[in-house]
Amino acid sequence: MRLLRVKDQKEGGRLAFALLKEKIDSGIQTIGLATGSSPLSFYQELVDSSIDFSKLTSINLDEYVGLSPDNPQSYSYFMKEHLLESKPFKESFLPNGLAKDLLAEASNYDRVLDEHPIDFQILGIGRNGHIGFNEPGTSFEMTTHLVDLTEDTIQANSRFFDKSDDVPRQAISMGIASIMTAKTIVLMAYGIEKAVAIKGMIYGPVTEDLPASILQKHPDVIVILDEAAASQL
Ligand code: GLP
Numbered sequence: 647m648r649l650l651r652v653k654d655q656k657e658g659g660r661l662a663f664a665l666l667k668e669k670i671d672s673g674i675q676t677i678g679l680a681t682g683s684s685p686l687s688f689y690q691e692l693v694d695s696s697i698d699f700s701k702l703t704s705i706n707l708d709e710y711v712g713l714s715p716d717n718p719q720s721y722s723y724f725m726k727e728h729l730l731e732s733k734p735f736k737e738s739f740l741p742n743g744l745a746k747d748l749l750a751e752a753s754n755y756d757r758v759l760d761e762h763p764i765d766f767q768i769l770g771i772g773r774n775g776h777i778g779f780n781e782p783g784t785s786f787e788m789t790t791h792l793v794d795l796t797e798d799t800i801q802a803n804s805r806f807f808d809k810s811d812d813v814p815r816q817a818i819s820m821g822i823a824s825i826m827t828a829k830t831i832v833l834m835a836y837g838i839e840k841a842v843a844i845k846g847m848i849y850g851p852v853t854e855d856l857p858a859s860i861l862q863k864h865p866d867v868i869v870i871l872d873e874a875a876a877s878q879l
């Protein structure tokens with residue numbers, strides 16, 4: 647794991663963008679995208695750039711169950727708003743949280759991933775160490791699956807909703823095994839509430855209790871942190 651410390655989220659976004667640009671110049675095809683507030687400055691850099699993404703594919707980590715793409719809280723809407731409307735890709739995939747058969751949708755998504763191996767994966771991290779929506783206790787062997795969100799994640803994500811009762815209780819998420827197939831992974835974390843998870847991810851045992859700790863076993867991970875997120879290191 648390579649650690650890069652930055653002054654703030656803006657500098658982190660610039661740095662992540664520079665890493666991506668290098669890979670695009672070397673011919674990568676598929677970018678794995680994440681939602682949440684951490685990648686926002688990175689997406690702003692992409693929007694402000696002159697790069698044409700129309701020959702690239704994007705694949706998102708996860709989507710809430712039960713929210714349609716025109717619901718402003720859905721991850722589909724988030725991606726359109728912050729990136730895809732301004733910078734269309736050749737194809738952009740997100741799990742369909744409205745699918746009648748959610749397990750079949752998860753299998754479909756695994757097929758999408760098989761057909762489009764991820765070259766460059768963006769990640770945030772939950773304060774309980776989750777990546778994507780892989781909550782503590784999720785098997786490292788999982789590919790795309792249906793997730794029951796933990797109370798901690800529901801509370802953390804309730805800031806995007808009117809009230810915590812509105813936060814969906816389930817999501818479809820790429821699994822840890824899927825994430826680990828990405829050739830390069832860039833994880834961004836900002837703020838004191840991430841500090842404990844970051845410490846565990848970097849120095850702790852590799853354990854399903856802290857899903858992000860598996861990244862210790864990945865050959866090409868870059869972690870971008872502000873001072874607060876790095877404060878327990
Ligand atoms: C959600 C997303 C994750 C994201 C996490 C942290 O749970 N599924 O992909 O990393 O939130 O979000 P934030 O960056 O807003 O702290």
